[in-house]
Amino acid sequence: MNSWLMHALSVMLVFCCRDAISCPKRCTCHFSAKSTEVVCPDAGLSHFPGEGLPGNTTSLTIQYTNLSVLTSQHLKAIPLLEELHLPGNKLSSLPADLLKDLHYLHTIDLTDNELRELPANVFHHAPLLNLVLKDNRISILHPDWLPSNSNLTWLDLSGNHLMKFPMAQLQSLSHLKILHLSQNKLEELPVGCLDAHPALERLHLDQNKIQSLDVKAFSHSANLTHIFLQKNRLDSLPSPVFQGLKRLEYVDLSENRLQFLSPGILDINTSWVELTFNPWHCDTKIEYLWRKLTMESLQSEPKCATPENLKDRVIATLTRKEMGLPE
Numbered sequence: 001m002n003s004w005l006m007h008a009l010s011v012m013l014v015f016c017c018r019d020a021i022s023c024p025k026r027c028t029c030h031f032s033a034k035s036t037e038v039v040c041p042d043a044g045l046s047h048f049p050g051e052g053l054p055g056n057t058t059s060l061t062i063q064y065t066n067l068s069v070l071t072s073q074h075l076k077a078i079p080l081l082e083e084l085h086l087p088g089n090k091l092s093s094l095p096a097d098l099l100k101d102l103h104y105l106h107t108i109d110l111t112d113n114e115l116r117e118l119p120a121n122v123f124h125h126a127p128l129l130n131l132v133l134k135d136n137r138i139s140i141l142h143p144d145w146l147p148s149n150s151n152l153t154w155l156d157l158s159g160n161h162l163m164k165f166p167m168a169q170l171q172s173l174s175h176l177k178i179l180h181l182s183q184n185k186l187e188e189l190p191v192g193c194l195d196a197h198p199a200l201e202r203l204h205l206d207q208n209k210i211q212s213l214d215v216k217a218f219s220h221s222a223n224l225t226h227i228f229l230q231k232n233r234l235d236s237l238p239s240p241v242f243q244g245l246k247r248l249e250y251v252d253l254s255e256n257r258l259q260f261l262s263p264g265i266l267d268i269n270t271s272w273v274e275l276t277f278n279p280w281h282c283d284t285k286i287e288y289l290w291r292k293l294t295m296e297s298l299q300s301e302p303k304c305a306t307p308e309n310l311k312d313r314v315i316a317t318l319t320r321k322e323m324g325l326p327e
């Protein structure tokens, strides 16, 4: 072999192996002046990619792999971590000391794993702001899963198996702005369940089995802008449940079991209210809704379900006579 070729090979070797040292196999690493981001998207990965993980990693993503075990020992090697994204893996449990050495971690995404329970203290030890646990199998949250001085602003527990609103477990979250509890099995909202969250702006409760709302459900939540209640079992709303919500921009009540609305319920500061796919019964009691739809042009086109002769008629197009009202 001539010396030029030898030289070329050795140069290649240095480059290949220096790269291999600074980034784990099956992962890509992005270095910038402020951050080191590691992304491991390989379905064949089944263990934590600890070897070659840069010690100054600030963001780690391991997604859609076979990863089933994660320990505090793994994460100890990357103490500057700020974001941990682990969607689509096979994690079925987390150790209570997982975040022990992560003093900068503000975001964890555990979407689409196999978590069932969360132990005491599991999210203590880190200054978390965003916690996403969407699409797991969680039915039990330990009352002490988050620290009492938590600064969490975004919590996503949608797509789990919660049967009850986790009131005690959320009690310490006074900074919460976004709460997702969609696609669970909630049947009721306990009285006062949102009172501990005065900063709440977006409340996602759609696709549960909620049958009723307490008249004071939102009375301590003056900053609410969006309320998602579609696909529940609401058959009536207590008036004036939305009163005092001055920042309200959007309410979704579609696909419930509402037959009429009591007067006053929609005397609120938004016309963006979704009302379709309810079994509206178009007799004299529909007058309040009809007025709202015709005079304040709500951005929804609900239709009558009954009586039979008015089935599928757009409520806003009814005549007073059709509703049985004096002309």
Ligand SMILES: *[C@@H]1O[C@H](CO)[C@@H](O)[C@H](O)[C@H]1NC(C)=O
Residues within 6 Å of the ligand: 022, 031, 032, 033, 034, 035, 036, 054, 056
């Ligand atoms: C992280 O380490 C790499 C490799 O040693 C270096 O190039 C990069 O500048 C470091 N990044 C930070 C934010 O310290």
Ligand SMILES: *[C@@H]1O[C@H](CO)[C@@H](O)[C@H](O)[C@H]1NC(C)=O
Residues within 6 Å of the ligand: 043, 044, 045, 046, 066
């Ligand atoms: C994932 O792990 C399971 C069980 O450990 C194994 O049977 C399967 O082959 C693994 N899949 C891949 C893509 O490595």
Ligand SMILES: *[C@@H]1O[C@H](CO)[C@@H](O)[C@H](O)[C@H]1NC(C)=O
Residues within 6 Å of the ligand: 126, 127, 128, 147, 149, 150, 151
């Ligand atoms: C929440 O923020 C306060 C004030 O910045 C801080 O003292 C406290 O340690 C934070 N809580 C957590 C759990 O990081």
Ligand SMILES: *[C@@H]1O[C@H](CO)[C@@H](O)[C@H](O)[C@H]1NC(C)=O
Residues within 6 Å of the ligand: 198, 199, 200, 223
């Ligand atoms: C409500 O929102 C305003 C404006 O963003 C903010 O100043 C205020 O602190 C919020 N209230 C609570 C209780 O967080």
Ligand SMILES: *[C@@H]1O[C@H](CO)[C@@H](O)[C@H](O)[C@H]1NC(C)=O
Residues within 6 Å of the ligand: 246, 247, 269
């Ligand atoms: C309705 O909202 C607008 C825009 O945020 C605000 O200026 C107005 O004061 C609100 N009115 C009431 C009655 O809350």
